[in-house]
Amino acid sequence: MTTSPEPSGLGGGSAAQRPGPADGTQRPLRVVVVDDHAMFRTGVKAEIGRSLAVVGEAEDVDRAVRVVLEQRPDVVLLDVHLPGGGGVEVLRRVHEREPEQRFLALSVSDAAEDVIGVIRGGARGYVTKSISGPELVDAVRRVAEGDAVFSPRLAGFVLDAFSGAIDVAAVDEDLDRLSVREREVMRLIARGYAYKEVAKELFISIKTVETHVSSVLRKLQLSNRHQLTRWATDRRLV
Amino acid sequence: MTTLEPGRAPGVTPDRAPGGPRGGEPVQAGLPALPPAPTPGAPGPADLAGPPRRRAVRVSEGAVLGGVCTGLAQYFGWPVLVVRIVFVGLAIAQLFGVLAYGALWLLMPAASTVDAPGLEAATRTGMRTGGRPRRRSVDWGAVLALAALGTGMLWLVQTSGLGVSQRLFWPVAFACVGAALVWRQADSSAQQRWRAEAGGRVWLAPLVARGGWPALVRVIVGLGLVGASFGLVVAQYNQLAQLPQVLAMTLLALAGIAVVIAPWLHRSRAALNEARAEKVRADARADMAAHLHDSVLQTLAMIQKQSEDPRAVAQLARRQERELRGWLYADDVPEASLKAALTAAAAEVEDERGVPVELVVVGDCDTSDAVQALVRAAREAMVNAAKHSGADKIDVYAEVTETLVEVFVRDRGAGFDLDAVADDRHGVRGSILNRMARHGGRASVRSQPGDGTEVRLEVTR
Numbered sequence: 001m002t003t004s005p006e007p008s009g010l011g012g013g014s015a016a017q018r019p020g021p022a023d024g025t026q027r028p029l030r031v032v033v034v035d036d037h038a039m040f041r042t043g044v045k046a047e048i049g050r051s052l053a054v055v056g057e058a059e060d061v062d063r064a065v066r067v068v069l070e071q072r073p074d075v076v077l078l079d080v081h082l083p084g085g086g087g088v089e090v091l092r093r094v095h096e097r098e099p100e101q102r103f104l105a106l107s108v109s110d111a112a113e114d115v116i117g118v119i120r121g122g123a124r125g126y127v128t129k130s131i132s133g134p135e136l137v138d139a140v141r142r143v144a145e146g147d148a149v150f151s152p153r154l155a156g157f158v159l160d161a162f163s164g165a166i167d168v169a170a171v172d173e174d175l176d177r178l179s180v181r182e183r184e185v186m187r188l189i190a191r192g193y194a195y196k197e198v199a200k201e202l203f204i205s206i207k208t209v210e211t212h213v214s215s216v217l218r219k220l221q222l223s224n225r226h227q228l229t230r231w232a233t234d235r236r237l238v
Numbered sequence: 239m240t241t242l243e244p245g246r247a248p249g250v251t252p253d254r255a256p257g258g259p260r261g262g263e264p265v266q267a268g269l270p271a272l273p274p275a276p277t278p279g280a281p282g283p284a285d286l287a288g289p290p291r292r293r294a295v296r297v298s299e300g301a302v303l304g305g306v307c308t309g310l311a312q313y314f315g316w317p318v319l320v321v322r323i324v325f326v327g328l329a330i331a332q333l334f335g336v337l338a339y340g341a342l343w344l345l346m347p348a349a350s351t352v353d354a355p356g357l358e359a360a361t362r363t364g365m366r367t368g369g370r371p372r373r374r375s376v377d378w379g380a381v382l383a384l385a386a387l388g389t390g391m392l393w394l395v396q397t398s399g400l401g402v403s404q405r406l407f408w409p410v411a412f413a414c415v416g417a418a419l420v421w422r423q424a425d426s427s428a429q430q431r432w433r434a435e436a437g438g439r440v441w442l443a444p445l446v447a448r449g450g451w452p453a454l455v456r457v458i459v460g461l462g463l464v465g466a467s468f469g470l471v472v473a474q475y476n477q478l479a480q481l482p483q484v485l486a487m488t489l490l491a492l493a494g495i496a497v498v499i500a501p502w503l504h505r506s507r508a509a510l511n512e513a514r515a516e517k518v519r520a521d522a523r524a525d526m527a528a529h530l531h532d533s534v535l536q537t538l539a540m541i542q543k544q545s546e547d548p549r550a551v552a553q554l555a556r557r558q559e560r561e562l563r564g565w566l567y568a569d570d571v572p573e574a575s576l577k578a579a580l581t582a583a584a585a586e587v588e589d590e591r592g593v594p595v596e597l598v599v600v601g602d603c604d605t606s607d608a609v610q611a612l613v614r615a616a617r618e619a620m621v622n623a624a625k626h627s628g629a630d631k632i633d634v635y636a637e638v639t640e641t642l643v644e645v646f647v648r649d650r651g652a653g654f655d656l657d658a659v660a661d662d663r664h665g666v667r668g669s670i671l672n673r674m675a676r677h678g679g680r681a682s683v684r685s686q687p688g689d690g691t692e693v694r695l696e697v698t699r
Binding site: 036080081082083084085086087088108109110111114117130152153155156159160163187190191192193 | 357360364365366559563566594596598599600601633635637646648650692
């Protein structure tokens with residue numbers, strides 16, 4: 001784990017100075033769990049409760065927004081499908097008030113449009129619910145530090161979405177293409193490599209891997225071609 | 239759109255049988271011989287009905303007016319712009335294009351898209367936002383160009399004296415625009431849903447629909463235009479002085495008709511609301527059926543029977559999860575594709591060996607001989623990893639580019655020293671390396687004791 005004092009957030013510049021996640025002390029990270037299945041919430045709490053502090057939970061959009069704004073946790077574990085408009089709605093409403101709040105999406109749905117949708121909505125990562133406890137703790141820590149968490153599946157979606165299939169005419173070059181390095185990193189993640197292994201494979205530092213992944217996340221969120229969402233939708237009809 | 243009521247089924251979506259897809263594919267109880275792994279998303283009952291007849295449908299996405307041109311273009315495989323130009327051109331010839339467009343608008347059914355049931359249910363219950371893509375923003379440049387082209391040609395024809403007589407031209411033009419406005423309102427997506435419920439009474443749509451004020455404005459302007467054209471005809475054929483009387487008479491007649499049909503209109507609206515409520519209930523039942531699908535119940539029963547064998551229970555749960563996930567959320571994968579073949583292979587290995595296989599596929603292609611060999615080699619690599627590595631999961635990544643198909647099979651298990659493997663060990667050499675070489679592909683194995691193994695396979699397309 002790196003200890004960057006100032007996690008590089010997306011927009012930056014929020015006036016409210018809340019205690020940074022990596023301020024040196026051993027205080028456990030504060031997490032809010034948002035999921036409409038009580039059984040799942042209990043399970044997650046049992047799994048991560050030893051290393052993280054679960055400071056709140058919610059089962060629908062309204063409660064989630066309230067609890068998150070009240071608690072200001074380091075990371076929100078957010079289900080994609082929720083009563084009241086889904087995780088995307090929670091992201092939208094919380095980010096209106098608190099643009100720096102970090103979210104990690106957690107879902108059973110592997111539908112591409114949901115995954116892309118929630119990432120574009122502002123989540124800093126996406127993992128499936130079958131993830132093991134230690135892996136989840138690790139992912140939360142990464143998100144709290146301002147990095148992105150890409151599962152192999154998400155990396156696959158990204159490679160698909162940014163492949164040549166989308167016409168590249170009349171799009172913003174910088175935002176709409178992956179650099180060679182970013183593509184390499186994505187491919188290794190899709191092959192099941194952890195960040196550490198990616199770094200070793202490409203002879204770069206873990207920090208550089210994280211930078212590449214964050215930059216891909218940024219492209220995924222900011223690239224404003226509607227083709228990206230259209231891709232996710234069309235893919236289901238082909 | 240699964241409808242559970244045979245009685246009042248509107249009959250617009252015959253592609254899903256009641257009871258949900260994959261009804262006829264329960265998990266076989268307690269047998270070691272496992273049922274063939276289902277390809278995710280392939281709806282079972284659709285196979286029984288034979289290949290669906292292809293028919294032209296109106297496509298609302300990217301439509302300028304009613305989606306007729308887009309639909310025809312997709313049906314014939316022509317560029318949309320060409321079809322649009324043809325229609326604009328035909329419109330000049332005694333308004334033939336306009337009539338043809340109107341007729342096709344009425345005759346061609348609107349395209350209906352069907353999501354996976356899990357996604358439909360989630361959209362319906364508000365668990366996710368934006369099930370449908372928004373109507374794409376209209377390409378105003380093209381519209382403007384077409385309009386300019388049409389106007390120019392129209393002007394040319396009219397001045398050459400070959401066109402519609404001047405007396406009729408403006409009334410007809412007004413009436414067309416007005417009718418188009420009202421029809422388009424009748425067509426908008428909100429109405430499309432309940433039009434299915436109402437059994438296709440298109441005509442009532444703009445009058446009884448709840449669509450907010452833009453809808454109201456559109457309908458009023460449309461009706462106004464039609465009225466204006468009527469007024470113009472009257473004004474031209476009679477003296478202008480008589481217009482107020484004629485209008486008054488017409489209004490009186492319309493009012494009379496309105497009084498007569500008012501109860502009927504009211505009843506239709508009530509029936510419509512009833513139908514809507516009924517549909518909601520039916521959908522709720524269908525959603526429930528989706529959750530308590532046969533196979534889940536079967537698996538639960540099997541888990542109860544085998545509860546003393548934790549390995550079998552985990553395996554059952556894993557298989558059920560995969561099947562359910564595939565059914566609820568997966569995309570439609572063509573059967574003879576690399577993706578389907580790899581999915582099936584991964585599922586087999588998972589079931590036989592009890593080790594989860596994480597599969598990610600980027601791009602897809604048909605299964606040629608070489609690709610089939612690739613899939614078999616990949617399967618062998620997965621089996622090896624599951625058998626010997628001791629890893630708790632296997633990552634499989636496949637990527638299809640324009641020239642190359644690559645598959646990586648990776649585990650974080652024990653690993654081995656490749657040079658130390660005896661030549662007679664069939665697994666790696668025979669099944670993987672040699673097989674790939676025979677089919678003009680390449681294979682390489684990277685492994686170190688204690689550091690896992692990665693097998694890389696590739697063939698050129």
